[in-house]
Amino acid sequence: MTAGQLPRWVDFGLIPFLNLAAAFLVSGLVVILIGENPLKAVQILVWGSLGYGEGIGFTLFYATNFIFTGLAVAVAFHAGLFNIGGEGQAYIGGLGVAFACLALDQYVPWYITLPFAIIGSAATGAAWALIPAWLQAKRGSHVVITTIMFNFIASSLMVYLLNNLLKKPGSMQPETRTFEDGGRLPFLNDLFPSFGFGYAPVNLSLFVALAACLLVWLLIWRTKLGYEIRSFGANATAAIYAGISPVRTIVITMLISGGLAGMMAINEIMGSQHRLLIDFVTGYGFVGIAVALMGRAHPVGIILAAILFGMLYQGGAELSFEMPNITRDMIIVIQGLVILFAGALEHMFRPTIVRLFTPSRPLVAKEA
């Protein structure tokens, strides 16, 4: 009765759909409770996120963040590691992007800066995952605990750095100077005006995210390292039997995971804010966990789940604008329900579905 016995379309289509439907059903009840029309709310949410160019642009912008953080969580999943430090790794990744941009933006065009920003963000994000990885590999300190603690350390460290070292001279704002053109990724609206993305900050890093998806897919399913990561995650004892070093696998996997989380900063810092500022991650790292869970740790699933959460972010903003009764907090409740049903309760419907798809009928009771 394992997952393998279900048809793929059920496993990857029907079950996520049912989970989502349940989440929206409960959300609908909440909307009714506060006296609004749930169907209208859904309409606004969908329209706000997909109904017009600028809305789509915002949805894709958020989705870009979620792809990076979702991939980060997914890669660690494959090694049986639960990296919930995406938040901190992305935040520290901002340093790498900012260093690249501040150093180069006045001298070279953006396409020269971009590779350095990618390397910088991945390196700083990975560095932030290194200590938890090392502690897990060598001391058995659980990454769930250490990575979440590192989120707080990251937060404090960034406040210190921005206030004391990186702040623009003479400014009260805890942020760096604004980057010149050489440190700004082109907005997709400027590249493809016909889509009408308007003022949406969706930018070239969307393609960096999609490339990362492809690379992660290749890494996990087509390379020796990916084979070792999956072996270790599926059966650590068998991995040791196969001569796969647990220390090496844990550390490398966490570095890749942290690097991917760090790359989220490219979208926010180089693509949209054009300066390093306080608290720019605002929960994207945590949502990445839900995205990875819902996307079954597969890049294609992650892209779809990232778009869904992008819709919730963007459509939710529209919803609280159109229906003032539905506050920003309500939107968070709805997002929470989606995470609850798609992530935490992912297996709720599974046993029933397995039973439905198992071609057998229960023993019929007959009286003797």
Added chain:
Amino acid sequence: MNETPAIELRRINKSFGPVHANKDIDLVVKKGSIHGIIGENGAGKSTLMSILYGFYHADNGDILVNGEKVTIPDSKAAIGMGIGMVHQHFMLVDNFSVLENVVLGAEDSAMLAGGLARARTELKRLEDEYELRVDPDALIEDLPVGLQQRVEILKALYRSAEVLILDEPTGVLTPAEADHLFKILEVLKNQGKTVLLITHKLREIMAATDMVSVMRRGEMVATRETKNTSMEELAELMVGRSVLLRVDKKPAEPEAPVMEVANLTVTDSRGVQVVKDVSFSVRAGEIVGIAGVSGNGQSELLETLSGIRHATTGTLKINGETIDLGASHLDAADMRAKNMGHVPEDRHRMGLINSFTEYENSILGYHRDPAYSKGLLMDLGAIKKAAVSEIEKYDIRPPNPLLKTANFSGGNQQKIVLAREIERDPEVLLIGQPTRGVDIGAIEFIHRRIVELRDAGKGILLVSVELDEIRALSDRVLVMFDGRIVGERGANAEEGDLGLLMAGVDNNNAAEGGVQ
């Protein structure tokens, strides 16, 4: 003798997808008898028992308990009908006491204390009645497996089981413990209980049962009175043709040693010496068997030689190269690079990754071989091609390299491991429990392969707790007891002689296998 049978099954059918696991099964189990059900792995024994115990529902057919038609929706209902099950893998909480485990799930009130006191009295009564001595306050983790199994039986009796199902109960027991179990079953029978014994071991059927039913490929092919049948007849019924119970091999022609182990000592994570100053050699063209009751250091010896576990001291000479195992921390990949293959004792825990496909498992441990890479990526084409050729050569069924390994039967899983290790042409092959949980047809095949490898001039170190297997395959037998090699015998060692050595000769505790 016209009394109602304890259990009667009529035309039970059960399919899993395309697999027809039980076909029109009829079975009558007499009250107060020990009824054996024998069949190869995958013959449908476990499915049938799971239906009886409420884990699965039959597609159709009737179940009669004491002559009444019943439906068994879950195991709670089965227990209510007086059906108890002792699982192959014990369902015990290791850090609970015997008493706590017995009442677990059958506590009769919210507060434990009163219930425990009553349970203690009841447990005492059961122990006396069925001669199942066990200290109610001992922690499960401190008990040897034989006693843990006794706790499982007590659990079932505490729930007033009238029919007791034992699923492969001797898989984890020493021969002495198994004999003791059969005595317990005899007592249970004399007290009027009915026992269903599921096994694939012919010897146990002959030793312990009154009746035996044989299953083959989902069908019940025969039911015999045990005293009117023979091992040969049962074996033939099981596989549908006559089988060789002995391995056909010519005398070994050993050459120079290919592996020499000297003064090997291994300490486990608790600081206990598990292998103590062991020295031996394996020559090219011979099979050296290591006999011993499970848990006497054989597993650790294999794991150390294969690079999974580190030695404290000792040297290994392999192909003329001498390695200080205490100083160098070689891992399994390093050992493979020295032409040492390893078929691990536990294929589920170690030898295979069950969620991987067959072809992915066919390179486990050899995945860094350049032959399987094309630039940065793995050459899936080459890997699948190699997998397909192994599937053909080892008759692995179903012949589908894309199938998840978990979906192969035990025998075929073992063939996947064996093919992977043998086809890399090792000079030395370490083999642990090559036929554990493997059906008779596959056992024959696996034994033949091992002998072929020997005849090709390779050195083989075989660890098995099946004494029959050791005696059938080995050209030399080393006996391990308490971490030491306590004796060496030739190819024709007597079973009784080896048995005494395995028991440590003068140490009767080991033979009893008991703390008590």
